[in-house]
Amino acid sequence: MAVILETYSLSKSYFKKSALAGIDLKLESGRILGLMGPNGSGKTTLLKILAGLLKQSAGAYTVAGETDSNRIKGLVSFLPDRNTLYPWMTAADAIAFYADFFEDFDRAKANDMLSFMKLEPTHRVKAMSKGMIEKLNLTLAFSRRAKLFLLDEPLGGVDPVARERIVSTIIKTWTEDSAIIISTHLVNDVEQIFNDVAFIDEGKLILSGDAEALRTERGKSIDKLYLDIFEDR
Numbered sequence: 594m595a596v597i598l599e600t601y602s603l604s605k606s607y608f609k610k611s612a613l614a615g616i617d618l619k620l621e622s623g624r625i626l627g628l629m630g631p632n633g634s635g636k637t638t639l640l641k642i643l644a645g646l647l648k649q650s651a652g653a654y655t656v657a658g659e660t661d662s663n664r665i666k667g668l669v670s671f672l673p674d675r676n677t678l679y680p681w682m683t684a685a686d687a688i689a690f691y692a693d694f695f696e697d698f699d700r701a702k703a704n705d706m707l708s709f710m711k712l713e714p715t716h717r718v719k720a721m722s723k724g725m726i727e728k729l730n731l732t733l734a735f736s737r738r739a740k741l742f743l744l745d746e747p748l749g750g751v752d753p754v755a756r757e758r759i760v761s762t763i764i765k766t767w768t769e770d771s772a773i774i775i776s777t778h779l780v781n782d783v784e785q786i787f788n789d790v791a792f793i794d795e796g797k798l799i800l801s802g803d804a805e806a807l808r809t810e811r812g813k814s815i816d817k818l819y820l821d822i823f824e825d826r
Contacts, residue, residue: 596657602651603618618801622770626787627783629776635793635794669739670739670743691736728759728762731747743773746776792819
């Protein structure tokens with residue numbers, strides 16, 4: 594398997610406050626990594642650096658062997674933790690917008706995913722529920738032919754039915770020559786699709802490894818392990 598992502602002592606500071614401290618991660622193709630930690634732990638900061646939206650203070654990273662930050666942006670598809678679509682947009686408008694903006698955007702795949710998500714092309718963002726907006730944004734993110742998909746809290750604030758549809762979409766639509774990082778604190782809803790996990794707290798990586806190996810070694814689910822690590826947070 595090819596190495597999709599590798600980070601080397603990746604750090605980020607704001608003035609004198611450390612947001613990330615020496616993160617070392619390696620993610621291979623065909624793998625889904627669960628990035629877990631409480632709010633303010635550094636998860637979003639890490640994903641934004643990998644997406645090229647923030648500049649690290651120290652360290653480095655590669656995506657599919659690429660080191661140039663401008664080229665890396667073309668290899669990474671980022672789903673932020675909040676909606677960035679205009680309220681007046683229809684689902685079809687959003688697809689057209691992404692198709693104009695990203696050279697690797699696959700319109701046919703996007704339209705297929707809309708149907709799978711049970712979203713109407715004419716439905717406007719301002720009239721959509723939070724779950725519908727999340728599914729539309731996931732459709733847009735996964736319709737790029739990227740190497741690394743970064744999903745920041747894709748299940749946050751949506752109902753259990755929408756969560757199940759979102760998890761099904763993640764499994765259904767990605768390809769094994771790419772990799773995914775899912776940032777979440779709703780571990781129980783999604784841990785079954787994790788190949789690898791990384792626990793982060795106060796900007797530091799405190800535990801990482803193969804998900805199944807950790808379950809066997811610790812004798813508990815990833816969700817229970819998360820609760821044990823962060824129960825006092």
